[in-house]
Amino acid sequence: MFGLGWAEIGALIVIALLVFGPERLPQAASQAGKTLRNLRRMANNARDDLRSGLGPEFQNFDPADLNPRNFVRKHLLDDLEDDWNNSDRSRELEPAATAPYAPEPENALGYGEIPPYDAEAT
Missing domain, CATH: 1.20.5 (Single alpha-helices involved in coiled-coils or other helix-helix interfaces)
Structure with a gap:
């Protein structure tokens, strides 16, 4: 319920008892329930008015x-x-994609080799 555990719900009840007192707590809970019900009804009415105003093309809106x-x-x-x-890719994967390692390209540099320098590229 709203991501609250029993400990949080119990803490909220104790706080509500301290704030409102045992005499006014049922009235406050009733008023909160009515307010929540009215807000839901207003939201549903607004959604229905929007759908009816948009026309039949937007019934699934x-x-x-x-x-x-x-x-x-x-x-x-x-x-x-x-x-x-x-x-087709989802049905058959290429063997290279399923291999645990990728094959080394032909022009790979060895350990300690310096890559070629291209003056026009910089």
């Missing part, structure tokens, strides 16, 4: 998709995963 993290995951990363799953 979810405001959470506007969060940049969700947007990137949905539009960029899912496409990459689809491309990877549909490609």
Whole structure:
């Protein structure tokens, strides 16, 4: 529940008892519940009004998709995963990619050798 353990919930109850007192605590909890219910109802109404105002083309619209993290995951990363799953590379890996070591290139320098100097490159 909200990432709280039993120790945190117990501490919150003790703090609430100290702040509100045993007489006013049930009334405060009831008021907090009503406020939370009203906020949820207002958010749901706003979402429904937005969907109805956008028209039938956007019936599947979810405001959470506007969060940049969700947007990137949905539009960029899912496409990459689809491309990877549909490609031949996902079914068959090249033997060099599965080898525990990479073969040495033909023009690799030996220990202590100095690489060639190209004056035009610097």
